[in-house]
């Protein structure tokens with residue numbers, strides 16, 4: 001099947017009590033590792049591209065790689081999504097350039113400005129059959145969101161979501177409930193926690209509406225150990241416990257964003273390979289286990305966290 005939007009994926013995920021994985025892609029090995037896992041497990045999948053990825057690999061290369069994956073995996077639905085589009089211009093460029101979904105991230109803007117920019121993207125996107133994700137609330141930083149319970153400023157304010165969704169016409173909404181980007185989400189000794197009460201209140205106010213979780217890597221400690229054992233330095237890398245993500249996936253969360261865990265998996269595989277094979281210098285030699293590590297990570301997410309195996 002051709003590239004799809006996320007509309008049907010999210011409808012089925014909401015009704016089925018599971019989530020679809022959105023994995024960041026930057027090169028061929030990552031695209032192949034993700035889509036081979038999804039294909040084998042008959043899972044829908046979202047391949048997402050950040051502004052940094054577009055700068056690194058170039059728009060045309062990434063689109064062609066994803067189109068190649070669609071040819072290679074014809075039996076699963078694949079969406080191509082812009083991750084964290086900063087403004088209308090980058091969203092337009094991706095809509096015009098073959099993406100089926102874009103995120104306009106107005107979370108750092110004032111509420112009215114976020115509405116205005118999101119509305120502009122929605123009008124342009126919907127006229128061209130493309131869907132739009134927006135964000136309300138800022139993703140938690142370590143101190144702000146998790147330890148300082150009194151300071152809710154970074155969390156999504158549920159009282160704003162109905163007005164935001166009705167005024168923008170957006171198709172899905174990323175909310176801030178305590179997740180954060182990167183591999184260092186909590187301080188050592190800090191207890192990871194997510195504000196499921198906010199998620200519940202948002203979904204009560206927006207029945208049937210798909211919610212998105214960013215910053216949802218779990219940073220597996222066995223892989224961090226491999227990285228550190230083979231010359232890396234990632235002390236105190238900590239992520240979101242998988243059981244919390246599993247719970248979110250059964251609720252209104254239909255899309256779970258994972259980037260750091262794929263990075264950690266690749267880096268662990270490459271560091272180990274390099275340390276054990278110092279004379280090798282053919283990139284295919286170390287990129288083969290790296291690609292396998294991506295596939296294993298994504299397979300694990302699909303079966304153990306997202307619950308979307310067999311939902312293609």
Ligand code: G3H
Pocket residue numbers: 024050051052053083084181182259260
């Ligand atoms: O949310 C951010 C993603 O992990 C993408 O990261 O901007 O380094 O490509 P990046």
Ligand code: 13P
Pocket residue numbers: 024083084180181182183213214215216217218257258259260261
């Ligand atoms: P992680 O850094 O937790 O993988 O989050 C990725 C993300 O939210 C991409 O938008």
Ligand code: ZN
Pocket residue numbers: 084181214215257
């Ligand atoms: Zn994100």
